[in-house]
Amino acid sequence: MTEPASAAPGAAPPTSGGVGSLDSVVLDVPDIVAEAEFWKALTGGTASEENDDWITIVTPDRWGIAFQLAPDHIAPQWPGQEHPQQAHLDLYVPDVATASARAVELGATVLRENERWTTLADPAGHPFDLCLKEEAEGVTVMGTTIDCADASALAQFWSGVMGAPVTYDADGVAMIGSAKPLLFQSVEDYNPPRWPDPAYPQQLHLDVEVPDLDAGEEAVLTLGATRLPGGGETFRVFADPAGHPFCLVRESSLTVS
Numbered sequence: 001m002t003e004p005a006s007a008a009p010g011a012a013p014p015t016s017g018g019v020g021s022l023d024s025v026v027l028d029v030p031d032i033v034a035e036a037e038f039w040k041a042l043t044g045g046t047a048s049e050e051n052d053d054w055i056t057i058v059t060p061d062r063w064g065i066a067f068q069l070a071p072d073h074i075a076p077q078w079p080g081q082e083h084p085q086q087a088h089l090d091l092y093v094p095d096v097a098t099a100s101a102r103a104v105e106l107g108a109t110v111l112r113e114n115e116r117w118t119t120l121a122d123p124a125g126h127p128f129d130l131c132l133k134e135e136a137e138g139v140t141v142m143g144t145t146i147d148c149a150d151a152s153a154l155a156q157f158w159s160g161v162m163g164a165p166v167t168y169d170a171d172g173v174a175m176i177g178s179a180k181p182l183l184f185q186s187v188e189d190y191n192p193p194r195w196p197d198p199a200y201p202q203q204l205h206l207d208v209e210v211p212d213l214d215a216g217e218e219a220v221l222t223l224g225a226t227r228l229p230g231g232g233e234t235f236r237v238f239a240d241p242a243g244h245p246f247c248l249v250r251e252s253s254l255t256v257s
Contacts, residue, residue, distance in 0.1 A: 018163015
């Protein structure tokens with residue numbers, strides 16, 4: 001994980017329009033209750049939706065983090081590409097050592113320590129980063145980082161989806177700025193998911209709110225997405241140009257704002 005500056009020579013001007021807005025970051029897990037309890041305790045979040053195969057929590061800074069039941073989940077083995085992480089959450093904390101110790105108490109495992117951040121795995125094996133921000137008030141979400149072969153190209157796609165500008169693009173890292181930033185990092189020998197093949201799991205996907213599914217589908221296909229199996233009256237499934245699945249979900253069917 002690298003923390004980009006607010007702008008870079010490769011940054012693009014603001015993007016007009018956009019297809020939708022980020023509602024939730026959804027993790028595939030074998031135990032939704034245990035995973036939700038971990039992330040609630042870590043972030044101070046509260047549950048906003050619970051059913052037999054899905055739990056959504058909302059953090060104090062209004063990020064939706066959801067947990068989708070995947071009974072045969074194959075955990076990532078970071079940092080390799082045999083069982084890649086595909087994406088991860090970055091969190092700001094005022095003190096990395098203290099926050100890391102707390103995360104370990106809750107069930108996390110330390111994967112790598114750096115000067116300004118520590119990479120850990122949650123109980124389901126999903127990596128996440130605790131990043132130093134001394135003025136942070138507790139644990140807050142910095143953004144979601146997505147692995148890919150070409151960070152610049154994928155940032156342009158998601159800039160079009162979210163209607164947010166590319167605010168950083170250099171050295172294999174790109175970022176689109178918004179209230180809920182998305183970051184992209186180029187990974188050598190990137191191994192994409194092949195959803196719905198369980199041998200090549202998505203690990204994590206984004207739910208994007210749209211006012212109209214038909215219009216949203218047309219727009220993301222024009223930007224370079226691929227339609228995938230699944231969906232219905234309230235959501236549809238796509239892959240971005242790097243192969244990451246994501247869902248367009250009708251606004252009225254979601255609760256996080």
